[in-house]
Amino acid sequence: MALSQERLGKYDPQNPQKDRITDLGPRHFWQYFPPVIQRNYGKWAYHDILEPGVMVHVSESGEKVYTVRCGAARFMTVEHVREICDIADKYCDGYVRFTTRNNIEFMVESEEKLEALKKDLASRKFVSGSYKFPIGGTGAGVSNIVHTQGYIHCHTPATDASSMVKAVADELFDYFRGMTLPAKVRVSMACCLNMCGAVHCSDIALLGYHRKPPIIDHDIISQVCEIPLAIAACPVGAISPDKTPDGKKTVKIKQERCMFCGNCYTMCQALPLADKEGDGVTILAGGKISNRISEPKFSKVVVPWLPNNFPRFPEVVQAVKKILEAYAANANKYERLGDWAERIGWEKFFEKCDLPFTEHLIDDYRLAYDTWRTSTQFKFTDKAWEVSKAAGGID
Amino acid sequence: MAFEPKEPQKEIKYQELRIYSDEELNNYTEEELKQFKIKHDIPDVEELEKGPWPSFVADAKREALRRRKLADDRMLIDRDVVEDMLGQLQLSFDDGETHWKHGGIVGVFGYGGGVIGRYSDVPEKFPSITAFHTLRVNQPASKFYNTDFLRSLCDLWEYRGSGLLNMHGSTGDIILLGTTTEQLEPIFYELTHELQQDLGGSGSNLRTPSCCIGKARCEFACIDTQDLCYELTTYYQDELHRPAFPYKFKFKIDGCPNGCVASIARADMSFIGTWRDEIRIDQEAVKAYMAGEIEPNAGAHKGRDWGKFDIQKEVIDLCPAQCMELDNGELKINNQECVRCMHCINVMPRALKPGKDTGVTILCGAKAPILEGAQMSTMIVPFMKAEPPYDNIKEFIEKVWEWWMEEGKNRERLGELIQRFGLPKFLEVVGLPPAPQMVKIPRENPYIFWKEEDVPGGWDRDIKDYRARHKR
Numbered sequence: 048m049a050l051s052q053e054r055l056g057k058y059d060p061q062n063p064q065k066d067r068i069t070d071l072g073p074r075h076f077w078q079y080f081p082p083v084i085q086r087n088y089g090k091w092a093y094h095d096i097l098e099p100g101v102m103v104h105v106s107e108s109g110e111k112v113y114t115v116r117c118g119a120a121r122f123m124t125v126e127h128v129r130e131i132c133d134i135a136d137k138y139c140d141g142y143v144r145f146t147t148r149n150n151i152e153f154m155v156e157s158e159e160k161l162e163a164l165k166k167d168l169a170s171r172k173f174v175s176g177s178y179k180f181p182i183g184g185t186g187a188g189v190s191n192i193v194h195t196q197g198y199i200h201c202h203t204p205a206t207d208a209s210s211m212v213k214a215v216a217d218e219l220f221d222y223f224r225g226m227t228l229p230a231k232v233r234v235s236m237a238c239c240l241n242m243c244g245a246v247h248c249s250d251i252a253l254l255g256y257h258r259k260p261p262i263i264d265h266d267i268i269s270q271v272c273e274i275p276l277a278i279a280a281c282p283v284g285a286i287s288p289d290k291t292p293d294g295k296k297t298v299k300i301k302q303e304r305c306m307f308c309g310n311c312y313t314m315c316q317a318l319p320l321a322d323k324e325g326d327g328v329t330i331l332a333g334g335k336i337s338n339r340i341s342e343p344k345f346s347k348v349v350v351p352w353l354p355n356n357f358p359r360f361p362e363v364v365q366a367v368k369k370i371l372e373a374y375a376a377n378a379n380k381y382e383r384l385g386d387w388a389e390r391i392g393w394e395k396f397f398e399k400c401d402l403p404f405t406e407h408l409i410d411d412y413r414l415a416y417d418t419w420r421t422s423t424q425f426k427f428t429d430k431a432w433e434v435s436k437a438a439g440g441i442d
Numbered sequence: 443m444a445f446e447p448k449e450p451q452k453e454i455k456y457q458e459l460r461i462y463s464d465e466e467l468n469n470y471t472e473e474e475l476k477q478f479k480i481k482h483d484i485p486d487v488e489e490l491e492k493g494p495w496p497s498f499v500a501d502a503k504r505e506a507l508r509r510r511k512l513a514d515d516r517m518l519i520d521r522d523v524v525e526d527m528l529g530q531l532q533l534s535f536d537d538g539e540t541h542w543k544h545g546g547i548v549g550v551f552g553y554g555g556g557v558i559g560r561y562s563d564v565p566e567k568f569p570s571i572t573a574f575h576t577l578r579v580n581q582p583a584s585k586f587y588n589t590d591f592l593r594s595l596c597d598l599w600e601y602r603g604s605g606l607l608n609m610h611g612s613t614g615d616i617i618l619l620g621t622t623t624e625q626l627e628p629i630f631y632e633l634t635h636e637l638q639q640d641l642g643g644s645g646s647n648l649r650t651p652s653c654c655i656g657k658a659r660c661e662f663a664c665i666d667t668q669d670l671c672y673e674l675t676t677y678y679q680d681e682l683h684r685p686a687f688p689y690k691f692k693f694k695i696d697g698c699p700n701g702c703v704a705s706i707a708r709a710d711m712s713f714i715g716t717w718r719d720e721i722r723i724d725q726e727a728v729k730a731y732m733a734g735e736i737e738p739n740a741g742a743h744k745g746r747d748w749g750k751f752d753i754q755k756e757v758i759d760l761c762p763a764q765c766m767e768l769d770n771g772e773l774k775i776n777n778q779e780c781v782r783c784m785h786c787i788n789v790m791p792r793a794l795k796p797g798k799d800t801g802v803t804i805l806c807g808a809k810a811p812i813l814e815g816a817q818m819s820t821m822i823v824p825f826m827k828a829e830p831p832y833d834n835i836k837e838f839i840e841k842v843w844e845w846w847m848e849e850g851k852n853r854e855r856l857g858e859l860i861q862r863f864g865l866p867k868f869l870e871v872v873g874l875p876p877a878p879q880m881v882k883i884p885r886e887n888p889y890i891f892w893k894e895e896d897v898p899g900g901w902d903r904d905i906k907d908y909r910a911r912h913k914r
Contacts, residue, residue, distance in 0.1 A: 050459050050598055050636055056628035057635065062615070063551045063627065068634040072680035073445035073650075076668040079586035080658055088443055089657040096741040104659050112659065120498035123447075124505035124524075125596035126603040129467065132596075133590035143854060145585040145609050147480060147654065147703050154659075173500035174476045175491035186742030195612060197671050198534035200560060200576060200619050207534065209498050210490055217493030226745035228595035231798045244612045248707035248818070276852070277890070291624075310813055314542035314853075323538025336707050338699035340760055340785045343706050343818055357535035358486040380748050381739075381741045381760060381785070413815065 055250070081142040083112045083156050101165065101181035101227050113161040114154050117168060117180040118216070118223055119193050121149040122199060122209050130171070130179065138164045148191040148233075150184050187230055189222040189371075195243045196234035197255075203309055204238035205326040206255030206355045212236050214359040215253070222371065229378040229387070232371065233335075239309055248334040250384040251367055252346045256354075259325035260285075260305040261318035269296040270317035280314040282306070285354055305410070326352045328363050332370055333385030333396075341386050349400070351407035365404070373399040391426075398428045413419065445669050448676055451638050456590040457634060461597040462516070469511045470504075478507045481522065482487035486536075502528055505605045510784070516601070519622050520570030523604045529622065530608045548575055548623050550630040554685040556641030557626055564755040572602070573622050577629060580644035580675065580682075583668035584655050585610065602629050608684030613692065614652030615642035646689050646853075648681040651791060652694035654702040661791060662784065663697030664715030665828045666799035671695050673832055674839075687843075688850030688859075692808075698796065699784050705819070710856040711839065712819040713828070717797035720777040721786070727793035728753075728773045741791045756787050801827045804838065806868075807857025817857040820865065822872070824879050838872065844872040860910075863889075 051057050059065050077085070087106035094104040102114045119127075126416070131151060135143040137183035138160055144152040153168070155161050168180040184190040192215060195201065197208030215234065222228065235246035246252040268274065274296060278286045289297050298318075311318045334346030349370070353362040370384070377399055378387035388396040397404045410418045411421040425431070435441045449652065471477075480503065490499045505843030506524040509517065520526075530541050546559030558576040565572035580593075595616070601607060604620035611617040621665075633639045642650035651674050654660070674693055675682065681691075694705030697715040705712035730736045731751060737744060738751045753773070758766045765779035766786065773793075787794045805819030805825060826834055842856065845868075850859050860868045869876055878884070894901045 048458070048599070048636065050461050050594065050603070050632055051628075052461060054628075055624070056602075058628045058631040060627070066635070067551070069552060069640075070683060071634055071638060071640040072448075072676040072679055073672070074582045074591065074637075074639055075445070075451055076583040076658075076672060077445045077447075078451065078453075079582055079588050079591070081586075084586075084658050085444065089663075091657070091659060091661040093661055094740050095737065096744070099745065102740075104661070114659070119500065119609065120496045121608050121610065122498045122502075123607060123609055124501050124609065125600045126504040126508060127501050128592055128596050128607070128609065132593050135589050142588040142826065143587055143589070144655075145587075147585075147614075147652070149609065151609075158709070173497055173713065175497060175500045177491065177497040177500060178494055179496055181494065181496065186739070188743065193612065196538050196608075198531055198542075200542065200574075202560075203542045204540050207531070208529075209881060210535075212488075213490050213493065213495055213497065216495035220494045223495075226742060228745075231742075234903060237810075240811045242812070242816075245704065245708040245808075245810045245816075247810060247816040248704065280813075280853075307751055308812065312544070313812075319544075321539040326538060334707075336701045336704045338701065338706075338781075338783050339788060340762055340783055343701070345816060345818070355538055357538075358489050380743060381789075392868060 078317045079142065081112075081140060081154055083110060084154070086110065087112070095338055096186050097224070099188060099224055100185055101161070102185060110156075112156060113158070114152050115161070115164055115168060115182055116146070116184045117151045117153070117182055118178075118184055119149055119151050119180075120209065120213065121194065127179070134164070134167065134180075138167070138245050146191075148184070148193050151180065151189050181220070183224040186226040187228045187248070188224070188226045189219050189228070189232045189234055191223070192216055192234045192236055193244055193246075195238045196391050197238040201238065203241060203312060204240050204327055205257045205309075205321065207357065208236055208255075210239045210358045211253060211360050213362060214364055217425070218364045218368060220370065228371075228375050230381050230383045232374070232384060234367070241309070241313065247345055248336045248343055249346055250332065250335065251370060252261065252331040252334065253363060253367070254329045254331060255310055255326065256329045256352065257307040257320040257322070257326050259320060259322045259350065260302045260307070261311055263298060264317035264319070265291045265295065265297045268298065268317035272300060272317050275313035277311055277318065280310045282308060282310065286311060311427065313433050318356055323355075325357050329361065330363070330370075332368055333388045335383050335385055337383075340381065341383070341389075345386050346385075348408055349397070349402055351405060369402065370400050373401075394430060397430065404430055445666075445672075447672075450712055454588075454591045454594055454637060456593040459594040459597070461601045466512065466516065470507045475507055477625070478503060479507050479529055480525040482525060482532060484532040487528055487532045494726070499528070502606065508600075509605070518602050518625060519604065521755060522570040523574070523620055524606065526568035526570045527574070527604070527606065530562060530564065530571065533564065533567070548626060550626055550641070553641065553683045555644040555647040555683055558644055560620070571620065574620040575623065576627060577603075577618040577621070577626070578611065578644055578650065579618060579633065580640050580650050581610055581614050581616055581641040581652070583653055583671040583675075584658060585614070586658070591637065598629065598632050598637070602632075613642070613649050615650045641683070643682045643690075646685040646687045647683065647691070648678050648687070649690050649692045650682070651675050651693040651695065652703055654697050656697040660697060662700060662787065662796060664717055664796050665695075665697055665802055667695045667697045667714075667715070669830065670713065670828055673830065674835075677836065681843075689849060689853045689855055691843075691846075691856065700788070707808050707818055707865060708810075709808050709819065710806060711842065713802045713835070714805065715800060715828075716782055716803045716825065717800045718825050719797035719799040721775050721780065721797060722795040723773060723775065724793050725772055728790065729771065731790050731793055732771075736790075736792055740791055743842075757789050760785055760802050766785060801825050802835070804835075807860050808841065809855045809857050813853070813862075814858060817852065819857070820860070821880055822874065824866075824877070841872045
């Protein structure tokens with residue numbers, strides 16, 4: 048049957064339970080596997096990356112499937128999805144796949160189709176000139192930057208996501224289309240530390256962050272919030288009950304305790320944190336998820352704050368480039384960014400990347416002690432001489 | 443080999459379901475698009491049309507123009523939604539603050555998740571997006587589609603919503619961005635009845651599980667990631683749609699320790715494919731790699747000249763367990779010492795393969811920083827066979843949930859609860875013996891919480907008895 052076109056379709060608001068279907072779950076995956084994938088499921092013998100963004104997977108049976116991986120803005124329109132469908136219908140028998148990192152994968156079974164597909168994809172551009180389907184994102188390069196909603200569709204962001212990702216991805220475009228790095232580099236972006244994107248184990252993580260404590264909307268807080276929940280929401284116990292001069296229930300905040308996590312705002316809409324001057328971007332680096340060679344690790348804060356300089360975030364872009372270029376020039380083959388930083392020492396990382404080291408980068412939250420150096424094994428950099436001078440140890 | 447859905451699924455045929463005619467789908471020209479100006483002045487947003495990376499702004503403008511040119515009765519929410527959304531984005535740049543209100547409780551009848559309320563806080567400027575709610579649509583495992591399904595979804599979403607979406611959200615769902623309260627139920631009705639497709643999770647629910655590409659197109663996959671993902675998603679539909687948990691709960695399924703869906707960083711329960719027998723070696727292929735006949739690491743490094751492949755330097759010396767050696771040109775692996783990091787297999791995929799006796803390692807407790815800092819999952823079950831109907835896995839899941847629902851505080855993730863009670867308590871709850879594999883190092887302090895029953899004679903002692911031996 049066709050999709051309905053009446054205003055409320057076949058739904059009857061007087062009788063919402065009528066014919067209701069629930070708990071279906073997702074569509075089953077098998078029907079969406081192209082035939083070559085169905086035939087060779089579990090039989091793949093090996094793969095090769097033929098060129099950036101183009102892979103061939105070879106089955107034990109000898110069958111091959113060629114994949115072309117394209118970057119995409121994860122925020123897209125039905126117009127774009129329809130164009131993806133046109134391509135999939137033309138070359139891929141109507142099948143297409145998306146990756147965890149918001150790339151699009153088109154699969155074909157022959158080299159002739161592969162060449163035609165690549166040519167077609169490369170030729171498609173938006174009227175403003177940007178590529179619709181840039182090919183890349185494989186091997187030792189920068190894959191698509193995963194991100195969150197930002198100003199497009201969220202109530203808690205400390206920055207915008209789509210614009211920052213576009214700005215950074217424009218600048219890193221050749222790393223997406225190439226495989227010149229020592230290992231893969233995963234760049235991720237989250238617009239507040241709720242981190243829908245869980246970026247905390249990325250080679251480079253961009254994180255929106257507030258720097259001003261919440262403002263209290265005394266007039267409405269007792270009507271729109273469960274005050275005890277708002278108080279309990281604060282991980283550092285900075286919020287306590289209070290009364291307004293006219294006797295209304297409200298809260299007070301020990302501002303010097305605030306670590307700007309925003310959890311109170313998540314729980315209570317009368318405690319907004321967002322602020323043009325306060326909000327900005329924190330950069331973390333050196334995390335990874337793979338168990339390859341070294342264990343998975345968290346990203347570390349390497350730039351405490353940069354301004355929200357919309358729409359192109361030049362300071363953020365420059366910092367990312369500095370880190371990436373220092374890594375590209377100095378790391379060993381197979382060495383992830385965090386492994387490189389650990390091998391040379393974080394003191395050398397700051398020197399090589401030409402990033403200032405400030406007190407903000409020394410942990411003073413819980414378990415901070417685990418991150419402090421308790422040995423005489425370190426390397427001398429200018430930063431070490433600065434301290435030695437300040438201590439009167441040298442001239 | 444083939445997998446079947448639990449209930450038969452009808453085939454989705456776009457030609458039967460479609461709303462828009464071909465003429466309507468091609469209702470603007472390239473020239474019109476070049477000339478097109480939206481109703482708001484958005485210089486900073488338009489700046490993002492430049493540059494080589496796909497521009498979400500250029501894309502959004504296409505949809506804006508399409509909506510301008512559709513007939514009045516060919517869409518059920520305001521035609522200006524895309525233009526107003528872009529206008530509000532410009533205002534957010536100007537103000538350095540978002541203009542979406544805090545939450546708002548909307549949903550579909552009987553579900554406590556899948557819909558997120560969204561309202562503009564400047565409706566007088568952007569009236570069409572006064573209410574602009576999100577729907578999460580549960581993606582098929584590992585995100586393969588056919589165009590009949592996608593085109594049908596596009597028609598539905600353009601007709602009853604904004605035509606804006608995410609492919610995909612961070613957790614894995616298709617995110618439909620922006621519709622009115624009125625259209626939520628009709629969209630849900632069409633999704634379930636015509637597309638046989640359900641919503642995903644949000645709020646204090648099981649969130650939509652996700653998995654890597656697995657055996658569909660990866661030689662490293664140790665388990666049927668899609669099948670396990672589908673089974674857990676459908677088996678726990680009640681938990682996914684009706685909030686009964688202290689907070690969100692995520693399952694993610696990786697086929698091998700490379701971890702392409704990042705389960706170890708993002709999932710309250712991470713399933714990672716692994717093996718317990720020996721890495722399979724094809725010595726002829728090893729020799730071919732050594733002779734430079736096959737490119738290492740499947741060609742991942744071919745963008746730069748790294749010199750001739752050196753198996754000693756690039757594989758054997760980088761092995762974290764130092765369990766490999768070359769013996770007369772033969773590669774030897776001491777599998778007893780192997781930690782299954784995947785490096786050697788990644789570098790020489792034609793020569794080395796994971797073992798054949800496969801299953802999952804289960805780790806628990808990962809989460810993003812809110813509230814008390816980010817956590818990665820902790821290794822709990824070293825190895826578990828993962829075969830349909832996955833009863834062993836479900837039994838483990840339910841033990842964990844039972845404890846978390848009993849003891850977890852409001853908005854306390856599993857990882858935080860385990861920290862609060864301690865890993866030993868968690869092991870007691872799930873009925874597992876402790877093992878050194880669960881820790882990086884044994885404890886460095888002697889503050890052991892001995893229980894009374896651990897100590898002969900118990901804790902009840904008589905001070906007089908003590909004083910009989912020790913004067914004050």
